[in-house]
Amino acid sequence: MADVRxxxxxxxxxxxxHELTSNSDPWIKGVSSDxxxxxxxxxxxxxxxxxxxxxxxxPEMKKAGMAAAIVxxxxxxxxxxxxxxxxxxxxxxxxxxxxxxxxICREVLGDPTSKMRVIxxxxxxxxTTTAWVIRNALVAMGKKAAYxxxxxxxxxxxxxxxxxxxxxxxxxWSWLDQAAKAGCSEVVMEVSxxxxxxxxxxxxxxxxxxxTNLTQDHLDFHGTMxxxxxAKKLFFTEYAAASGRxxxxxxxxxxxxxxxxxxxxxxxxxxxxSAFAQLQTEAEVVKVDGIQLNAQYEKQKASGNLRLGGLFNxxxxxxxxxxxxxxxxxxxxxxxxxxxxxxxxxRFEAIRNGHGIGVIVDYAHTPxxxxxxxxxxxxxxxxxIITVFGCGGDRDRSKRPKMAKVVSxxxxxxxxxxxxxxxxxxQAILDDVQAGVxxxxxxxxxxxxxxxxxxxxxxxxEGDFVVIAGKGHEDYQIIGRTKHPMDDRKMARExxxxxxx
Numbered sequence: 159m160a161d162v163r164x165x166x167x168x169x170x171x172x173x174x175x176h177e178l179t180s181n182s183d184p185w186i187k188g189v190s191s192d193x194x195x196x197x198x199x200x201x202x203x204x205x206x207x208x209x210x211x212x213x214x215x216x217p218e219m220k221k222a223g224m225a226a227a228i229v230x231x232x233x234x235x236x237x238x239x240x241x242x243x244x245x246x247x248x249x250x251x252x253x254x255x256x257x258x259x260x261x262i263c264r265e266v267l268g269d270p271t272s273k274m275r276v277i278x279x280x281x282x283x284x285x286t287t288t289a290w291v292i293r294n295a296l297v298a299m300g301k302k303a304a305y306x307x308x309x310x311x312x313x314x315x316x317x318x319x320x321x322x323x324x325x326x327x328x329x330x331w332s333w334l335d336q337a338a339k340a341g342c343s344e345v346v347m348e349v350s351x352x353x354x355x356x357x358x359x360x361x362x363x364x365x366x367x368x369x370t371n372l373t374q375d376h377l378d379f380h381g382t383m384x385x386x387x388x389a390k391k392l393f394f395t396e397y398a399a400a401s402g403r404x405x406x407x408x409x410x411x412x413x414x415x416x417x418x419x420x421x422x423x424x425x426x427x428x429x430x431x432s433a434f435a436q437l438q439t440e441a442e443v444v445k446v447d448g449i450q451l452n453a454q455y456e457k458q459k460a461s462g463n464l465r466l467g468g469l470f471n472x473x474x475x476x477x478x479x480x481x482x483x484x485x486x487x488x489x490x491x492x493x494x495x496x497x498x499x500x501x502x503x504x505r506f507e508a509i510r511n512g513h514g515i516g517v518i519v520d521y522a523h524t525p526x527x528x529x530x531x532x533x534x535x536x537x538x539x540x541x542x543i544i545t546v547f548g549c550g551g552d553r554d555r556s557k558r559p560k561m562a563k564v565v566s567x568x569x570x571x572x573x574x575x576x577x578x579x580x581x582x583x584x585q586a587i588l589d590d591v592q593a594g595v596x597x598x599x600x601x602x603x604x605x606x607x608x609x610x611x612x613x614x615x616x617x618x619x620e621g622d623f624v625v626i627a628g629k630g631h632e633d634y635q636i637i638g639r640t641k642h643p644m645d646d647r648k649m650a651r652e653x654x655x656x657x658x659x
Contacts, residue, residue, distance in 0.1 A: 160268035161185045164201070164226050168246050170265055171258040182244045184225040189266050191328040196222035201266065203228045203259060203328050206250045216241055228262075230255060253357035256327055260360030263331035270331070270338035271345065276362060277481060278349040279307075280393050281370030281410070283527040284474045285323075285348040288370060290502045291466070291478040293346040298498035299491065304337035306330075307348030308521075309503065309631055313340040324353035327360070334362075344485075351389040352379060354397070363401045366484045367393050367425075368408040370477055372415040373526030378554040387415055398425040406484040410477060411435045430480040431473060437483060439476040444469050446508050446516065446538050447501070451475055453493060455483055460493035468506040468534035504630025506534065509647060511654045514620035516540055519646045521630025523550065523577070525560040528627060532568035540623035542570035544614045547627040548607070549591050551582030551636075558587065559594025566599035569625070571617065574603045575610035577628045578636040607635065608649050615653040626650060 165183045188197035191205045193215040202219040204212040204227060213234040216227055226244040229235050238245035248258050264271075279289045286308045293312070296303035304313040306325075311318045311333045324347065325333065337345050349367070353359055372387055398405040405425045410416040412431035420427050429435040436455065443450035447467040453460050453476075464475055475496060482492035501507060509517035516538070522531040528547065535543055545565045549558045565572045574591050576584045584605050595601045604610040614624045626646045629635075635644040 160266065161187055162266055164244055164246065167201070167262050167265060170261055171246075171248070173246050173248060173258070184244060186225060186266055189263050189328055189331070190224070191326070193218060196224050198223040199225045201226050201228060201262070204230060204234065205326065205328075206230050206255060213237060216243060219243075228259070253355070257357040257360040259327040260331070260357065260362070263327050264361040267331055267335045270335040271363060274334075274338060274342055275344045275365045275485065277344065277346045277366045277368070277485070278359075278362075278364050278393065278397075279346070279368045279370065279477075279481070280349040280351070280354070280390050281368075282373045282524060283522075283530065284370035284470075284477060285350075286521070287466075287471065287474040287502045287505050288368060288477045288481065289346045289348050291474065291496065291499050292481050293344075294499040295478065295482060295492070295495035296344050296346070298495040299487075301344060302340065302342045303344040303346060304333075304340070304342045305346050306333055306337075311336075313337050313342055322350070322353075323348050324350045324358055326358050330358060330362075349393055351386060354392045355379075355389040359397060360400075362397075363403050364393075364397060364405055365401075365403050366406050366408060366481055367398065368477055368481050368484075369394070369410055369413075369416050369419070370473070371410055371413040371526070373524055378552075390415075391419065394419060394423050394425055398423075408477065408480045408484050410473070412473070428480055428484045430476045437476065437480045439472065439479065441469070441472040444472065444534075444537060446506075446518070449475060451479075451493070451496075453479060453489060455489045458489035460489045462493040462497045464496055465500050466506070467501065467508065468531070469537045470530040470534045471506060502631075504632070504647070506531070507630070507647065509650045509654065511651075513618075513654060513657060515615070515618045515654075516623035517615065517626070517650050517654065518623065519626045519630060519650060521632075522627045523629075525557055525564050528561055529564045529568060531627060532565070532625065535623050535625055536568065538623070541619065541621035543568070543623045543625060544571040544573060544618055545569040545625045545627060546573040546575060546607075546610050546614045548575045548577035549587055549628075550578045551580035551584075551587055553580075555590055558590040562591045562594030562601075563596060565627075566594075566596040566601060570600060571614075572599060572601040573610050573614045574601060575607045576605055576635070577607075580636050581638055607644065607646075611646065611649045612653045612656075615650065616657055624650075 188200035191203040202224045293305040394407045410431040430437040438454040449464045507519045633645040634641040
C-alpha cells in the first residue's frame with residue numbers, strides 16, 4: 159500500500175481535481191467500491207450501475223471516514239461538493255471509467271503485481287481448466303501461486319466465490335493485492351471477453367497470454383462473432399503492448415482464429431494444438447479419469463500420466479503445458495508438475511457409483527463445448543449416452559437450438575431442462591431449445607432440473623453414460639435474480655443412491 163495524494167491520482171489519469179473544500183487534497187490510503195467495506199482515509203468509487211445510483215452512499219462513506227470519492231456525472235460532483243467531500247469526476251464514456259480506475263487502483267496499492275508473474279487465459283472454452291491446471295502445476299513445483307476466475311479466487315486451500323469470471327477493477331486489484339500479501343510469485347487468471355472490451359484489466363502487466371479457442375458465445379453482448387473475436391484479440395495487441403514486461407502469446411493453432419493471429423501478432427508467439435505448432439502433443443491413452451500424454455518442444459521430449467479425463471482435456475492439458483513452457487520451465491519439469499494436478503471441479507467430473515453407469519458432470523454451455531464433451535464421452539465407448547442440458551436465460555438466444563442439435567446428434571437421448579432461467583420464462587427457454595432437436599431424435603423436456611437428472615439416471619442401464627451439462631461446479635440455480643441452492647453433483651449422487659440395484 160502506498161499513500162498517494164488525490165491530486166496525484168487526478169494527474170495520473172489526466173483529470174482535473176475538484177477541490178471542494180479549502181486546501182483539500184487528502185492522502186489516499188486505500189480504495190473501495192463496496193459500501194459495506196469502507197476504508198478509513200480511502201477513496202470510495204461510485205461504480206456506474208443500471209440498478210441504482212451509487213452516489214447515494216456518499217454521505218454514509220464520508221461518515222465512515224473515507225477521504226474522497228470518484229463520481230461519474232456532474233450532478234454527483236456538485237452533490238459531493240455539498241457534502242464537503244473531495245472528488246474526481248470520471249465520466250463513463252466507453253471504457254474510460256474502468257481504464258482510469260485500474261490505473262488508480264494500481265497506484266494506490268503500490269502495484270501488487272510488481273513482484274509476481276501474471277498469466278492470463280482467454281477463449282470460449284477451456285479457460286477454467288487451463289488456468290486451474292497451470293496454477294496447481296506451479297503449486298506442485300513448490301511455488302506459491304494464486305488462481306482467479308470462474309471458480310473463484312484461491313491463494314491457499316480455500317476457494318472464495320466471485321461475482322464475475324474477471325472482476326471489475328477495484329475488486330480485481332484487491333484480489334491481486336491479497337495474492338501479493340500471501341507471498342504469491344504467480345497469479346493465473348481467466349480473462350473474459352467482457353473484461354477485455356470494458357478494459358477492466360487496465361494497468362495489469364501480463365507476462366503470458368493464452369488463447370484456447372473461439373466458438374459461439376456471448377453474442378448477446380458482442381453482437382457478432384467478428385466483434386467477439388476482436389475483443390479477445392485486444393489481449394494480444396493492446397494489453398500486450400501496454401505490458402511493461404516481455405509478453406508471450408500462447409496460441410492454439412487448431413483454432414482458425416488462433417492460426418490467423420499467429421501470423422500477424424506483434425508479440426512473441428508460442429503455438430500448440432496442431433502438427434505445425436512449436437509444441438507438439440499426442441494422447442497415447444484417454445480414459446474417463448486420465449490421459450497419457452506425450453509432448454515435444456524444440457529438442458525436448460516428455461511423457462506424463464495426467465489425472466484429467468476425456469478427449470477434450472488433451473487440448474486443455476496442451477494449452478497448460480504450453481503456458482508453463484512460455485514461463486520458462488523445461489518441458490520435462492512442466493509435464494512432471496501436470497501429473498500432480500487433480501481434475502477441475504465440475505469439468506468432466508465423474509460421479510462414481512455401483513450401478514455400472516458412467517455419470518459425468520460438466521460446465522459445457524456452448525454448442526462447441528457440448529460437442530467436444532459428448533465426443534469425449536463417446537470415445538470411452540458407452541452403450542448409449544443420455545444427456546441432460548439446458549440454456550441460461552437472459553443470454554444469447556441464438557445458441558439454444560444449436561445446442562439442442564448438437565446434443566440430439568451426439569446422444570441417444572436428450573433430456574432438456576432448466577439451466578439458470580434468470581428473469582425469463584423457463585418454458586419459453588425450453589421451447590427455444592426444443593426447436594433445434596433433430597427430427598426423429600429421442601428427447602424429453604422436464605422443466606425441473608432435479609426431476610430431469612432423476613429421470614436420466616433411472617433410465618440408464620449398465621454400460622450407459624449420463625452426461626449432465628451446463629452448470630458443472632455451480633452450487634446454485636438463478637431464478638429471477640435469486641440464487642437457490644442446487645448442485646448437479648449432489649443431485650446425481652442422491653438419484654444414484656435412491657436408484658434400486
